[in-house]
Every structure is written in C-alpha cells, then in structure tokens.
Amino acid sequence: MVKLIQSIIQEKREKNVMSTVNEDVVDVLINNTSEELTDELISDNMIDLMIPGEDSVPVLITLAIKYLSDSPVALQQLTEENLTLKRLKEKQRETLVWSDYLSLPFTQNVISETLRLGNIIIGVMRKAVKDVEIKGYLIPKGWCTFAYFRSVHLDDNLYDFPYQFNPWRWQNKDINNSYFTPFGGGQRLCPGIDLARLEASIFLHHFTTQFRLLGENRRLVEDRIAMQRELANAKEELHRMNLTMGDVQADHEIRSRDLIERALKLEGDL
Ligand code: HEM
Numbered sequence: 488m489v490k491l492i493q494s495i496i497q498e499k500r501e502k503n504v505m506s507t508v509n510e511d512v513v514d515v516l517i518n519n520t521s522e523e524l525t526d527e528l529i530s531d532n533m534i535d536l537m538i539p540g541e542d543s544v545p546v547l548i549t550l551a552i553k554y555l556s557d558s559p560v561a562l563q564q565l566t567e568e569n570l571t572l573k574r575l576k577e578k579q580r581e582t583l584v585w586s587d588y589l590s591l592p593f594t595q596n597v598i599s600e601t602l603r604l605g606n607i608i609i610g611v612m613r614k615a616v617k618d619v620e621i622k623g624y625l626i627p628k629g630w631c632t633f634a635y636f637r638s639v640h641l642d643d644n645l646y647d648f649p650y651q652f653n654p655w656r657w658q659n660k661d662i663n664n665s666y667f668t669p670f671g672g673g674q675r676l677c678p679g680i681d682l683a684r685l686e687a688s689i690f691l692h693h694f695t696t697q698f699r700l701l702g703e704n705r706r707l708v709e710d711r712i713a714m715q716r717e718l719a720n721a722k723e724e725l726h727r728m729n730l731t732m733g734d735v736q737a738d739h740e741i742r743s744r745d746l747i748e749r750a751l752k753l754e755g756d757l
Pocket of ligand 1: 535536537539540541543544547607608610611612668669670671672674675676677678679680682683
C-alpha cells in the first residue's frame with residue numbers, strides 16, 4: 488500500500504509542477520513547502536487517514552438505519568426535516584452546500600444518538616508516561632489503561648433510559664462534554680469528526696428523501712415501539728411512586744418519633 492501511495496504522489500509531483508490548485512489532500516500536502524513533509528511522511532499520513540475512515544462511517548450509517556427502522560416516529564421527523572430542505576433547494580434552484588448540513592438539527596441529533604448508543608469505537612487506550620493519580624487511584628508509570636466509552640455512554644446516571652434510541656434527548660443540548668466522547672478527546676481527538684458527521688448527513692438526506700424504508704413486519708415494529716413507550720412510562724410512574732413512598736415513609740418516621748418522645752415525656756411527668 489505504501490508503494491502504491493508513493494507512486495501516486497510521484498505521479499502527482501510530475502504532473503503538478505508548481506501547481507497551486509489543490510484537488511485533494513495529497514495535493515495539499517505535496518504543495519506544502521515544509522521540508523519536513525517527505526514523501527514517506529505524506530504517504531504515512533494518507534494511510535493514517537484512510538484506515539480509520541474506512542469502516543467507521545459505514546458502521547455509523549448502518550446503525551442509524553437499524554435504529555431508525557425500529558423508531559418510525561424518529562424516521563418520520565428525519566424525513567420531514569430533509570424533505571423541507573430538499574424542497575427549499577429545488578425552489579431556489581441550488582445544490583447542497585456545507586452550511587446545509589448544519590441547518591438540519593434533528594439529523595444531527597439522530598447522528599449523535601447513533602454514536603452514543605452504537606459506540607462505534609468502544610474506547611481508547613493510553614499509556615501512563617508518569618505516575619498518575621485519578622480520584623484516589625494510582626496508575627503507575629508504564630501501565631496501560633483503557634478508557635471505556637461504552638460504560639459512560641450507557642450509564643443511567645448520565646442518560647435516562649440509556650438503551651433506548653432517543654434522538655430527542657439531544658434537543659438544545661451541548662454535545663461537547665466529557666460524558667459524550669465518540670470521537671475521543673484532547674490532543675488525539677479524531678480529525679475526521681466533521682467529515683464523518685457530514686458523510687452520514689449526506690447519506691441520511693438522500694436516503695430519507697429518495698427511498699422509503701419498508702419492513703414486512705412494520706406493524707409488528709410499530710406495536711413493539713408502542714409497548715416500549717408504555718413500558719418507559721410505567722417505569723417513570725413507578726419511579727415517581729417510589730419517591731412519593733419514600734417521602735411518606737420519612738414523614739411517618741418523624742411522626743412516630745415525635746409520638747414516642749411525647750409518650751416518654753408523659754410517662755416521666757406521671
Ligand atoms: C463515525 C466515525 C468515526 C469515529 C466514531 C471515530 C472515532 C475516533 C476516535 C475515538 C479516535 C481517537 C483514538 C484515540 O484517542 O486513541 C479517532 C482517531 C482518529 N480518527 Fe477517527 N473516527 C471516525 C471517523 C474518522 C474518519 C472519517 C477519519 C478520516 C477520514 C478518521 C481519522 C482518524 C485519525 C487519523 C485518528 C488518529 C488521530 C490521532 O491519533 O491523533 N476518523 N477516531
């Protein structure tokens with residue numbers, strides 16, 4: 488692969504002598520005048536870009552379709568949002584541009600929720616280059632750690648009903664926080680973050696505006712979703728009842744203690 492990429496670089500160098508027109512990433516890198524950017528480094532960079540980008544976005548798209556096929560309400564809202572944009576573009580006789588993908592908030596919520604629930608990259612590895620103490624735990628120098636995103640993304644202290652596909656949970660919520668890290672964070676944050684979201688948005692736009700998702704068991708799916716929703720409501724109700732019962736019990740304990748104290752005092756007085 489290295490050889491193949493280096494031959495492409497060589498070919499481009501021969502064709503693009505002194506060219507300032509950048510048609511792709513290789514052009515950007517070979518037109519950079521820094522002496523540090525050798526052909527070997529350029530080909531390494533290209534491979535580094537291709538491998539992580541190769542299957543992550545297809546997995547994201549596949550999971551989005553899977554979750555949407557189980558959630559007709561979300562699919563309908565997504566379709567309406569994208570159809571509105573498509574009609575507007577047709578009316579204005581314009582093609583899609585970069586800013587359009589940011590103008591689709593529900594589509595972005597579907598992508599965020601797929602990334603959270605799907606955990607395409609389940610975590611990242613790190614090696615301690617010095618002794619590190621985190622919340623009272625010592626990670627000695629040289630030890631490897633694995634930051635497990637899945638356990639955070641599916642933690643019910645952070646997300647209500649974490650195993651449910653619920654794109655609405657992202658409405659008016661900032662996605663830049665330490666408990667939502669599908670693309671990692673810090674210095675090694677995924678450089679493909681915007682490209683991945685853009686590719687998924689373009690796919691979902693064409694998918695929802697040109698195709699219809701038909702399932703033989705659509706009725707069954709809809710029934711299941713209705714049941715899931717009822718179950719979620721019942722769980723919430725139970726939770727509320729438990730809270731109320733806790734309050735009643737606490738009140739009861741205070742009253743009993745009060746009565747006992749008064750009885751003891753009466754006994755003493757007698
Ligand atoms: C759904 C799609 C994607 C997900 C979930 C994802 C996730 C991640 C994560 C979690 C890391 C951090 C690894 C670490 O800290 O050790 C990472 C790094 C990286 N990603 Fe992505 N990625 C996606 C798409 C892409 C795409 C499309 C590209 C390029 C075209 C890409 C290129 C890279 C590269 C080059 C790194 C290494 C960065 C470094 O080590 O400094 N990724 N990705």
